Amino acid sequence: MLKFPRSQGGKLIKYTATLIALILLSNSALASLEEGVDALKIQDYASAIKYLKPESENGSIAATRYMAILYESGKGIPQNLTEAIKLYEIAANKGDAVSQTSLAALYQHGKGVNKNYKKAFDLYQKAADQGFTDAMVALADLYSDGLGTEKHPERAASLLQTASQNGSPAAQNNLAAMYMNGVGVEKNLPKAFELFQSAAKQGYVVAQRNLGTVYDRGLGVTKNSVEALKWYRASSAQGDAIAQFALAQMYQYGSGTDVDYSSALKFYKLAADQGVGAAEYQIGYIYWKGVGVRKNPSEAVKWFQQAAARNFPQAQTNLGEMYESGRGVTKNEAKAVQLYMQAAKSNYPQAEYKLAKMLKDGRGLPKNYSTAFMYFNKLAEKGMSEAQSELGVMYENGLGVDKNYEKSATLFRQASTDKSASGLKNLGRSYAKGHGVPKNLVISYALINCAHNIEVNDIDIHNELDSTRKAINEHELQKALTLSLAIDREGLTAIESFLATQ
Known part of the structure; x- marks a missing residue:
């Protein structure tokens, strides 16, 4: 019970009335703040502003912070970043950590102010x-990226360790990522798993997705597609676009669950709605190839266009193929070239x-053998069999380079090793003509027949096979068919065995 000093006559001294008024005012302010906060909890923003704005004007740090949040978000009041920054600064200058952090975020991302990483760093600190x-957690990000300060992953890890021990799921997730990659700390996959799991169990959406990835790939834990599916679902339910994409993949390929093309398409579309280019591409591919749905070239074009606009190279390439062939769109080779060029930049x-x-x-553009040769050579050196075959064609015909049959035959042989239909066909042609290899029509037919078995609908291969068939007799045909089977089983070494018996 409060006791007040009395005068000799038993009356309260002069300041008593003032003190009582201050106490009542304080209680009233506290009640208004609580009512404002309660209104925020139920998203009654009009009532929240009614209670909080006067308290903010009367100097309440908490009310000032809440009003800044409302001005920043535009909830219940027109968005006004200038006013939000002003109020954050008032509360931040009075030592309010939440306001300091919110104001730092605005400076970090240049929202309502010019980006200023140093200012953000100081406020976070x-x-x-x-x-x-x-x-x-935010300060650790700046140390990790070297924004507003020197790059210092060890300090970032130290901050995250402290925040993680205090129960921050965001810190646990980010620290787990550092353990996963060995950045700022020694690589430790089991520790990363433990931290991802702790954060995920607290409902932290990114950690749930990351835990799904850990189970999906078996990183620091036994691979478990069912557990991966469980955590992708949890993250996806909270709206995480990357988790939605991963979940769609699991449904499409039947990982941890039965194949379910309908669910795959559903989650790809949810991810696509959030701007995930890979999801837009996958939807386009599904309609292009008819994966679980009826083929729909025009729908494929629509989704490829969206992904291509995000500079997703696979979508740009597939869209280019559709313009090149006139499938789903009016044939336009110049447009196809434009799209191939865009994707090639990546x-x-x-x-x-x-x-x-x-x-x-x-x-779609003028011939340019030198640039074509440059691309084919680059890709051939990386082992692309189709490029090796095309490069061989350029050497065989002297396109932008001196004719060299030995070089062309070598390239065709390299391509054929990977069971490239074009490589097998072209190597077969080389044997038919004696270009870089001894002329031998039996070997020629055997190789072209192997190509035909791979690409049964290829007209050029069919014509080459028919032409070679006319040049050999029935006995040679039987030897060629036997050799073709051997090549399918053993690869090109079967040719050496065949020649050794002749």
Whole structure:
């Protein structure tokens, strides 16, 4: 019970009334703040502002912070970043760690102010010094990236260790990533798993997705597709786009569950709605190839276009193929070239190969053997069998390079080793003509027949096979068919065995 000093006559001294008024005012302010916070919890923003704004104007740090949050978000009041920053600064200058952190985030991302990493760093540091874990996590990010300070992953890890021990799921997730990659700490996959699991069990959406990935790939834990599916689902349910994409993949390929194309398409579309280019590409591919749905070239074009607009090279390449062939769109080889060029800027091999073919053949743009040769040579050195075969064609015919049958035959042989239909066909042609190898029509037919078995609908291969058949007799045909089977089983070494018996 409060006791007040009395005058000799038993009356309260003068300041008593003032003190009582201050206490009542304080209680009233506290009640208003609580009512404002309660209104925020139920998203009654009009009532929240009614209670919080006067308290903010009367100097309440908490009310000032809440009003800043409302101005920043535009909830219940027109968004006003200038006013939000002003209020955050007032509360931050009074030592409010939450406001310091929120203001730092605005400076870090240039929201309502010019980006200022140093200012963000200083504000995060002030809040972190007060033990505010969100600030520690954000400060660790700046140390990791070297923004506003020197790059120092060890300090980042130290901050995350502290915040993690204080129970921050964000810190646990980020520290787990550092253990996973051995950045700032010694690589430790079991420790990473333990931290991801702790954060995921607290409902932290990114950690749930990461835990799914850990189980999916068997990183620091026994691979478990069922557990991966469980955590991808949990993260996906919270709206994580990457988890939605991963979940779609599991449904598409039947990993941890039965194949379910309908669910795969559903989750790809959820991820695509959040701008995931890979999901847009996958939807396009599903409609292009008819994976679990009826083929729909025009729908495929629509989704490939969306992914291509995000510079997703696979989508640009597939869309280019559709323009090249006129499938789902009006045939336009110039447009195809444009798309191949865009994808080639990302060093996407298939786009470089397609572009090189257009350059070699002069389709969609003037012939340019030197540039085509450059692309084919680059890809051939990386082991792309189709490029090895095309490069062999250039050497065989002297396209932008001196004719060299030995070189062309070597390249065709390299391509054939990977069971490339074009490589087998071209090596067969080399044996038919004696280009770089001894002329031998039996071997020629055997190789072209192998190519035909791989690409049964290829008209060029069919014509080559028919032409070679006319040049050999029935006995030679039987030997060629036997050799063809041997090549399928043993590879090109079967040719050496065949020659040794002749």
